[in-house]
Amino acid sequence: MFIQGVYKTLHGVTKLYCCGMCSKDDTCKSVNYQRVAKECKLVSMPLSAWIPTYDTNWDVYTKIGWTLLFRGTRGIGGDIYTAWTNGDSVTEDDVTCMTTDVTSCNQHYRNPIVNMWSSLATTQIKVKYVLYKSEGEVAYIIFNGTGSNATSWFSQENVFESTWDNLKNDTYNYFSASGYNNTRRFYANRNFGGCDVDTAYTVTIATQFINCDFDVPETVPQFLYSTSATYGYPNQMIGMDRADVMAIFVMIG
Template sequence: MIFLTKQTRVISCHTKITIKVKCIVLLTLLCCVSGNENVYQRTNDIFLQNTFSTLTSPTRVKCCAYCDQTDDCMSVSYQESSRTCKLSRDPLVSVFVNGQTDTSWKSYSKNEWLLVFRGTPGIGGDIYTAWVDGIGVTVDDVTCMTTDVTTCNKNYRNPIVDSWSSVGMQQVKFAFYKDNEEAAYVIFDATGSDITSWFSSSNIVDSSWTTLATDSLNIFSIYGHDPGRRFMINRNYGGCPADAGYSIIVINKALPCTYDIQSSYPQFIISTSATSGTPETMTGMDKADVMAIFIK
C-alpha cells in the first residue's frame, strides 16, 4: 500500500496530472527527493505491455507518484476497477507503438524528451545514412545511449525511429554537447513529419541560436551539401572565408574549404553564440563532442 505525505502537492485536470513529490511512504520505507516535478499525460484505453512492476494503488495520482520515485519508470497503466498500477519504461512517444488497446485501462506518461539518436565524432561513416537508414548504428550499447562523453565509438539509433509515422510525437530537439553540457539546440514542431521533414526552418519552435528563426538561410537540410556536409544550417556562401552558418557536420574532405579538412570524420562544427559563425576561421564556432536528436 502507498501513502503520500502531506508535503505532496497534486494538481490534476482532464488529461494531465502534475505531481510534485517531496516524500513517499511505502509500508515502513520512507524515500525523499527534493523539488521533483513531472507532468503526466493521459492516454485513454491503452494498456502498456512492457511493464516491470505491479502494485495496488488507491488512486491514479498515487500510481503516478510511485513512478516518480522509481528509477527508469516513464509511464504507468492504471485500472481503476482493480486499483492495479503497472510501471513501465515506455516513454510517452512510444505509447501507441508499444501499447495495447484495452478500455479498462488508462496510461499516464511523463512528458519528457527521449533520446533517439546520438552522433559520435571521429568514428567514420555518413551520419545521414546512420540517421535515415540505421546503417552502422548500435541500438543497445549503453555507452552510446547518453549525451555525455564516454568510450562510445558508434552512433546510437533507437529502433523507435523506424516507427516515426506511428509514434505521434509533437516535437523534435536537435542538440549539440560540449564537455558534457548542452552547447546549442533547436526545437522543431514535428506534427505530421517524417524522419527528415521535421528539420526545416518553418518548423522552428525555439533555439539557443536566437537569430535563427528570422535569419536568411541558403541551406537548411539534413542531407546538407553533398558529398561532404550534413545536418547543415547555413546562412550564406561567399567563398570559403566568407561562409557563415550555425551547424555543419563534416563527413569527409570532398569539398574544398579548410573546415572540410579534418583529422577524423565526422566532425560537428557549431556556432557558439546566439547568431551564425564563420567555419573557415572558426570565428564564433567550435567542435562539439556529441550530436543528439530527441523526441517527445
Template sequence: MITPAPNVPAIASTPTFTDTEIKPSQTIAANTTTPPTISETLTLPPVSVIATEVPPVKSTPKLANIEWLTKFRGIPGIGVNPVDAWLNETGTTSDPTCRDTRSPSCDKHYRDPLVDNWAAIRLTEVKIVFYKDELEKLITFSGVGSSISNWFHINRVLASSWTTLVGRTYGYFSLEGDAGNGQRFFTASPYQGCTKDRIFTLVITKQVASCAFDRHSSYPQFLFVTGDGWGYPENMTGIALADSFAILIK
C-alpha cells in the first residue's frame, strides 16, 4: 500500500517590484552616482560685489598735505617793529582772533609763543605772505636746520610767487634787512639812489632815509611787488601796501 505524500506548502513566488518600490539595481546606481561639485552646491557672488565689501586701504599722509599754521601776523600802522615782535614778543598778543588775516585789524601783532621753541618744532618749511584785498604774494623757505632768525635767506628759497626772485643780485635779502634805515624783511637790489632802488619785499618800520617810500603817516608799512619782476618803491610802480602780513610754518 502506497502512503500518500504529505501536503507540502506551496513555495511562495518571488515578489515583483512595482514602480514605487526600490529595486536593488536602483540602490546600487544611487550609491555610484558622482557627488555634486562645489560649484553646483555653492553660488559665489560676483567678484565685483566682493571687492566693494572690502574697506579701502588708507594711504599714508604726504608732507604736502600737512596744513600751514600761521605763527605771526603783522598789523600795519600800530607803531611796533615787526622784527622786534617776531624775535622778542614786543607788542604782540597770542589771542587767536588776531591770527586771521581776514579778520578786523588788531592793535597788536599776533605771535604764537610756540615759536620760542623753534628747534623743538621740527618744522620743514616757513613762508611769508603779503595780503592785499584778494591778492596774495609769498616766498617759501626751507626751515630744516634753521633758527627763528636765519630762515629768511636766498639760499633757502623753495618757491615764490615771483618766478624771477632767484638768480638776481641782492644788496639785502634778510628779515633784519637794513636796520639802521628801518627797512626789514628786505629783498632789494644794491642801492642805486631812491628813484632806481628796486625791491620785491620791504617792511618800513620808521623814517630814517630821505626817499619818498620811507615816509608814511604811521608805521610799520608792508610793501610788496604785485607783478613778477622788480618793483620801484619811490614812485610805487608795481608796488602795493599790504593790508596784512603773515609768517606760516609746517
C-alpha cells in the first residue's frame, strides 16, 4: 500500500466501488484497497510515483491516463523554469490549481511527483507540454520521457507528436526548457538573427529582459506559441498568440 498521497479514506465499500470512486475523481490517480477490512484509500499519486510498503492484504490499482505535474499561470510573476525545477513560488495542495481551467487559479502548481523524476523516468513514460486559452487546448508537444531528467525531456530528439507538423524535423538554435539567457524558457527557436526575424514555435517569457519587444511584456510569465502548423515571429506577433495556462503532464506506460 502507499503511505503518501492518500487524500480520502472510505470504509466498508467493495473493490468495484473503490475503483469507481477513483475513476470519477480527477484528483485520484491510484487506489489502495484492503480486502479484509473493505477499506478504500484514494491516492493523488500514480502507482509508480512513490515506493509502496507491501502488505499482502492490500490491492493497489492505478488509473491510466495523463497526470498533471505542473500548471503555470500567465502574468502572476515568477520564473516558470525555477518553479518547475525547484518548486519556487508554487502551491502543491491548492485544488483550484490542479486543473487547466484558465480562471481557476492565481498561482503556479507543482505536483510533488516532480521530485521523484529519477525514479519515474526509469519506466516507460511520455511527457505532454500543453498550452491553453479560455476555449481549451491550443497547442501541445508530446515527448518520450523515458530515461530523461526533469528538464532533458524537452528536446527535439524526444519529440513524439505535436500540433506543429514541422517541429520534429526542423532545425533549431535553441530547443530546451532552460532556453536562452534565463528569460526565454521552454524555447523552441528556429531562427536567431535579430528581433524581427527571430522565429519560434513556442517560448515562455519568464523574466523581463531588454533585448527585443517580446522580451519586455508588462507581466510575466507570458506563454507565446505559433498558431500555424509551423513557426511564427514573436517580436511582431505574426502567426503567434499568447496562451493563458501552460501545463506539463506525464503518462506511464
